[in-house]
Amino acid sequence: MQDGEPLEMNPELSAILAWAQSADRGQPLLIEASAGTGKTTALVLLHQALERRGRTVLTLTYSQKGQARWLELYRREVCRDLTPQAAQQLCNTLDEFAVRCLRDHARDKRWQAGSLGRAIVDDDRPLLAMRQAVARVNAYLPERGVEPLRGDEESLLQWLELVDHLKAGLVFAQPPFAGFDSDLADDYDLENLQFALERLGLPPWAFSLFNEYEKCRESIDFLCHGDAAFDLAHEPEAVAQGLRARGVDVVLLDEFHDTKAVHFEIVRALAAAGCAVAAVGDRGQDIFQWRGIAPFSAFDEFLRHWPDAQRLPLSLTHRFGNPLGKAIAGLLQRVNPACAALRCRAGLHTGVKRLTVAGDAQPAAIARLIGDGMQAGAAGETFAVIVPQGPQAFPVMLALFRAGIAYRCDRIAPLHESREARLLRACVLLQGWVDVEHNALDCKALLQFAAGPRAGLDEDEREALSTLLAERVAGERLPRYIPGQVPLALRMLGERQSPIGCGVAALHGWLARHGIREWLASMAPTVVAARASSQALDELVALLAQEGPTAFLALLDALAAQFQRGNVGFASKVVLTSILHCKGNEWPHVILPGAPSAAQLAQADLPTLREQYVAMSRARQMLWLLASA
Numbered sequence: 001m002q003d004g005e006p007l008e009m010n011p012e013l014s015a016i017l018a019w020a021q022s023a024d025r026g027q028p029l030l031i032e033a034s035a036g037t038g039k040t041t042a043l044v045l046l047h048q049a050l051e052r053r054g055r056t057v058l059t060l061t062y063s064q065k066g067q068a069r070w071l072e073l074y075r076r077e078v079c080r081d082l083t084p085q086a087a088q089q090l091c092n093t094l095d096e097f098a099v100r101c102l103r104d105h106a107r108d109k110r111w112q113a114g115s116l117g118r119a120i121v122d123d124d125r126p127l128l129a130m131r132q133a134v135a136r137v138n139a140y141l142p143e144r145g146v147e148p149l150r151g152d153e154e155s156l157l158q159w160l161e162l163v164d165h166l167k168a169g170l171v172f173a174q175p176p177f178a179g180f181d182s183d184l185a186d187d188y189d190l191e192n193l194q195f196a197l198e199r200l201g202l203p204p205w206a207f208s209l210f211n212e213y214e215k216c217r218e219s220i221d222f223l224c225h226g227d228a229a230f231d232l233a234h235e236p237e238a239v240a241q242g243l244r245a246r247g248v249d250v251v252l253l254d255e256f257h258d259t260k261a262v263h264f265e266i267v268r269a270l271a272a273a274g275c276a277v278a279a280v281g282d283r284g285q286d287i288f289q290w291r292g293i294a295p296f297s298a299f300d301e302f303l304r305h306w307p308d309a310q311r312l313p314l315s316l317t318h319r320f321g322n323p324l325g326k327a328i329a330g331l332l333q334r335v336n337p338a339c340a341a342l343r344c345r346a347g348l349h350t351g352v353k354r355l356t357v358a359g360d361a362q363p364a365a366i367a368r369l370i371g372d373g374m375q376a377g378a379a380g381e382t383f384a385v386i387v388p389q390g391p392q393a394f395p396v397m398l399a400l401f402r403a404g405i406a407y408r409c410d411r412i413a414p415l416h417e418s419r420e421a422r423l424l425r426a427c428v429l430l431q432g433w434v435d436v437e438h439n440a441l442d443c444k445a446l447l448q449f450a451a452g453p454r455a456g457l458d459e460d461e462r463e464a465l466s467t468l469l470a471e472r473v474a475g476e477r478l479p480r481y482i483p484g485q486v487p488l489a490l491r492m493l494g495e496r497q498s499p500i501g502c503g504v505a506a507l508h509g510w511l512a513r514h515g516i517r518e519w520l521a522s523m524a525p526t527v528v529a530a531r532a533s534s535q536a537l538d539e540l541v542a543l544l545a546q547e548g549p550t551a552f553l554a555l556l557d558a559l560a561a562q563f564q565r566g567n568v569g570f571a572s573k574v575v576l577t578s579i580l581h582c583k584g585n586e587w588p589h590v591i592l593p594g595a596p597s598a599a600q601l602a603q604a605d606l607p608t609l610r611e612q613y614v615a616m617s618r619a620r621q622m623l624w625l626l627a628s629a
């Protein structure tokens with residue numbers, strides 16, 4: 001539905017709004033519905049219906065994006081001039097809610113009111129705590145025969161992400177981890193612990209690092225994303241007080257499919273505090289199943305805890321019509337056979353075109369499709385290209401750039417800022433193949449290289465290099481880069497480089513010598529993401545060898561310039577994003593490169609099917625599926 005079009009009331013939506021009365025009796029509500037059926041819209045309307053009955057309602061979303069979408073719909077349907085302060089009272093992310101409850105009601109009140117909000121966006125403190133934790137763990141890992149952990153910034157971020165997953169899944173809240181006391185543990189207990197870690201696919205140091213990080217975090221008094229929910233899950237009284245202080249008596253939960261164990265503990269605390277709870281989600285959109293380490297279904301937990309919950313569907317999609325509706329309904333039957341059959345609104349038509357195009361010809365085909373559409377009058381921002389993994393958008397960026405089509409990246413790295421491109425840029429600089437005026441991208445490239453496992457620098461040298469190339473300014477989240485220091489940095493690093501030629505084989509040799517491919521793979525959240533990064537590296541190596549170093553760097557600089565150019569309005573740019581980050585959005589024209597062929601889809605596993613379902617269900621007018629076979 002476009003802005004200004006009226007909402008259609010139907011019996012399913014009416015039933016959901018009628019829950020506003022059941023909420024008085026505290027009966028929980030679970031709405032399971034598929035993509036585009038108006039889940040978020042229904043929550044907005046339910047919020048309004050409850051307010052009209054004099055209830056004080058808080059909507060919680062899982063992500064900031066979900067919050068923005070909810071507020072956008074609230075502004076559209078309920079109150080156009082909602083102030084930011086009023087918005088804060090109506091809808092929070094789970095993280096925000098956790099931070100507020102802890103700030104004002106935590107048991108031992110370690111934080112001064114107000115300081116927490118700043119701490120959560122301060123990049124330094126999590127890194128500082130993790131750096132200390134790594135140092136502590138490294139003091140005893142070698143005597144257990146385990147290699148010490150790396151302490152560079154890139155690795156610290158990686159360990160922080162691991163801790164975040166462990167917290168999301170409450171992985172160490174279960175035996176044998178819960179209550180484990182290393183001072184009292186004998187060999188049997190230690191072996192049992194190691195076995196449990198192995199079973200979960202975790203490294204042998206994961207439990208030690210987790211505990212040390214928690215101690216360091218406590219001594220620095222801060223909360224990072226993930227920490228707040230974890231802490232609050234252990235303080236149900238703070239949840240109750242937080243709700244009481246705001247007078248909240250009904251909580252609505254959007255994006256429920258993304259709820260993990262730690263968040264579910266908070267949901268339980270909300271209900272225990274006397275709030276009526278309604279949750280809405282789509283099992284088919286649970287594409288973050290790898291978060292939280294072990295599988296977790298928020299829907300099953302909800303029904304286990306509240307078997308008498310009212311369950312309501314939404315089965316009419318307002319986003320797309322047939323023939324796309326039919327294709328998606330077919331997918332849904334495999335993704336979530338128990339969900340209500342999907343119906344499309346009368347009068348809506350959404351086309352689907354499956355094109356067979358060789359993989360390397362897909363980027364040019366995409367640029368042509370979008371170019372033709374724009375020539376016919378469509379605006380750039382009505383097109384979204386959704387790739388399976390972020391790095392798979394790099395060739396599309398090049399093709400759009402060459403076609404003169406402006407793009408923006410939604411939660412994926414632009415090519416010129418990607419790790420893969422930075423590392424090859426570092427190679428060009430270190431080999432002394434170009435003589436150019438340096439810029440911030442050069443600083444980032446050398447810092448990226450220096451963070452690598454075989455850059456030949458020790459911790460002190462790495463630290464010296466980062467202060468040489470980047471200055472941290474208090475109150476600024478991003479560092480200021482100092483391109484004038486690149487020659488000096490190159491002298492520090494370059495002494496350890498032996499000269500190579502700029503051919504494909506030599507470049508691969510350089511990557512292998514520096515352990516770069518394995519390093520990038522170790523940072524990827526999934527095996528599939530690691531594969532995509534490796535392929536992107538191969539493609540960039542081929543590009544560098546073909547273009548030559550000067551043209552390669554000039555191309556990256558030109559991509560950066562076009563990306564930042566202010567004369568192209570944000571709104572007129574084509575959107576590039578990945579399947580993981582497209583949820584909750586919709587566009588008139590959606591292009592899916594790297595789509596599975598019909599035969600591949602017939603054989604696909606559940607995660608692949610869910611991803612296809614999420615990506616395909618973003619289109620309103622037209623979907624193009626580009627398959628290579």
Ligand SMILES: Nc1ncnc2c1ncn2[C@@H]1O[C@H](COP(=O)(O)OP(=O)(O)OP(=O)(O)O)[C@@H](O)[C@H]1O
Nearest residue numbers: 001007008034035036037038039040041318319584
């Ligand atoms: N009752 C309705 N009548 C008309 N249009 C509607 C109605 N409900 C939702 N829409 C429109 O349908 C589209 C999808 O709505 P919404 O984003 O709420 O769906 P969703 O189920 O939350 O989607 P997703 O599963 O992708 O998160 C939006 O353009 C919205 O304005």
